Amino acid sequence: MESLSVLDASFLQAEDSDPHVSLAVGGVSIIAGPAPDYAELLEVFAARAQRIPRCTQMLRTHSLDIAPPEWVPDDSFDIAHHVHRMALPQPGSDAELFAAIATVMERRLDRERPLWECWVIEGLSEDRWAILLKIHHCIADGIATARMLAELSDPEDAAAGTYAGDIRAARKDGGPRWWGVRLSLNPFTWAPDVLRATLAAAGAVEHAVVGAAELTASVLTHPSDSSLNGSLSAMRRFSAARVDLADLALVHKVFAVTLNDVALAAITGAYRTMLLDRGETPGSEGLRTLVPVSMRSADDFDVTDNRVSAMLPLLPIDEPDPVMRLAIVHERLTKAKDSGQREGGSAMFAAAQSVPFALSAWTIRLLTRLPQRSVTALATNVPGPRGRQRVLGREVLEILPVPPIALHLRTGIAMLSYADRFFFGIMADYDAAPDVDGLAASVEEEVRRLAELARAAGSVE
Template sequence: MDELTALASGFLSAEDSDHRVSLAIGSVVTLDGPMPDFDSLLSNLGERIKTCPRFAHRLRSHAFDHDAPEWVDDVDFDVARHVKRLSLPSPGDEHELHRLVAEVMAWRMDRSRPLWEIWVMEGLRDGRWAMLLKVHSCIAHAVTIAHIVAGLSDEGIHLAPGGQLDSARRGEQCDVRPSASSLNPITWMRGLWHVSKDVSRLASAVFDLLPSSATTPLNGPMTNLRRYSAARVSLDDVHQVCRVFDVTVADVALAALTDSYRAYLIRHGHQPSAESLRTLMPDNASAMLALLPVDDADSVGQLRVVHSRLSRARHAGREIGSAANHVPFPVAAWAMRLLTRLPQHSVAAVVTTASGPREPLHIMGRRVAAVTPVPPIAMQLRSGVAVLSYAGDLFFGILADYAAVPDADELARGIESAVRRLVARSKRRNPTRDRKGLSLVVSA
């Protein structure tokens, strides 16, 4: 069977290093009513789950980490064990939905079974209902979550574009790519031949990107409780900003986060500095690190700096992912465990971005009204933000430590306000004055 990549295995190591964290990611799918009969829904989902064969596999680890964990068939697989049912308390509003999502996402999944769950949530206001898709990060990242949601729909997986918000990639699959490490002596000799160069390249890339950030309320020890909130903005508005300032959708999303986090720091009595907020941006193949310009009070200035820094961070992220996957697994596993246990103040938040289906989806004839992502948090990163485009809107999902970030809703509202300010600025600007050699890339 397939082995996990070094980065995917790192998600397991990060979870093992702190019993208070769960490295699951998710998506809240809100649907128009009425909700179908549960048994019919279960049967329907069971058939569509087959589009992602990984959902019938469980993990098998090796003693002493002599090789990467691998996927094997779960001989006792039963979809009914993974699809669960909950009812929201009255009044069934967004606050109650988010509270329940936060509670479910805090629970760890059983590694002796396939690492996914679907929670069917009844009792939403206006006759709506929801499904929370919960998948471990070692199986899927933000892009494949969008594919899985599309695969569960009546329209099918072909509607999911399958890329980052500013990427042209297509055809991402649910499966994790196999790694090459094993205890075969020839493989080990090849690995040892390259290990010095690869470890040096990996360390150089990491230390170049990790000057110490200022201590903020956003990093530190966490509890085992979570808060969840969400924001929603029009993609037409975002595209308006992209056209005028020649930036990407991901740039606009990160600039809006910058503005909201800046307001958060000020509310908590911290003067934002140039080193206050470095973000980790992982996907299934690499991890980028980008320092957000929370020290800049000007929204357009934030946008320009974000665009420049993301361009540089993408290249460095590919180097880190490539180097990690060439190091023999026992070395990579030891390094990942060490890194996840070290106290760190260099990274303050985790952010993921992905493109979802451009057209509305349906499940058993019910329209999918919203698809809101849920990021993971770990390694003393007390907040995470996931960004997903769907059917003409851009959705932001915020997961935060319950005690450390009591105003997650304020972060969400701050994102929406920041986008409104950028739209207003774009309508007052002369596009020819603001291009400054930047390139337009819009794929969401």
């Protein structure tokens, strides 16, 4: 039996800390219609779910958290408990689809069964249907969730590559390694190699300690009050923004920044617009953002668990100029990466593995119950499939990522690349963010503005 890591279990404990929170992540595949026969779909999904161990396993917990929860087989597994069917009211537009997604995602998963659901959504306009896959965050991070969604696709598409191979954590070269230093295959050179590795190890430890200190200081910082942060209700709203990947790539090329920088700059500008529309003044300390970072190696793409750390950059919500805002985002993200925040977050969870589980579990429960106002937003980027996918021979037109919200963050944005498009899925508290559609529209407008400015700058050069 496999036990949950401290990181995996922390999502259960954070959910336990707030009755208004459901810590499930999701992905919505919008598919060209008509929808297949439901009985046929159920049979196919039953077979494909068997390929994913977590789909047929449930949690076994221990009293007082004396040991971490364990994955055990669900001896009474029934696919009908997990695959559900619903129809949208007419006209079946984005508004009806987004409302259905929010309703499904706001409800907690049943811990007496495997922690996932699949909703077949019919009645979309333009002869389309959709599949919403909902998975508890204790099972999978963004990359693992995308892989699970791909497993429900047709086999030849599930095996296709994703943009995940491009992430820095996935890059590696051959040969044995020691603390990040590649050892020569010639044993006579191992002594100097090990010396370099020892020095590298000392530097890595210092790097992680500095990063952990920066994360801690960021969490303890108290920014100016903002409507982006506060208590949550039990209801949710969902919206999405869609942009061309080519526009992001153009901005990336002209202004010499990363694609992630461009996406985060668009999000920063959209939050700025939201606050201005609410009559608030965007402050320099107002958008401390939780940015999960993948720690998954190329060998672990098919492993279903959480392999993430985090950075907490302060995004320049007070900067009115979009190009300057992009430059500041790039500078601050680069600084966060170089400071060791990613390694520091990973080191803190690694250290938690060495203490009794009960101590770490109750500490996390205590900390997640405390109100926090230092972090105001979530922005997570998930590399999606490069090529077009199909489900029972029908083309997947779009894939919308669905993040959870918790810890007094009233909005969360997940980003996902699929083929030639880039999608922003936005989850928000129902009462605190009735303007979530405006936030999505502003993200699209910010990308459009940056692309126009990039074209203008490129033509001048």
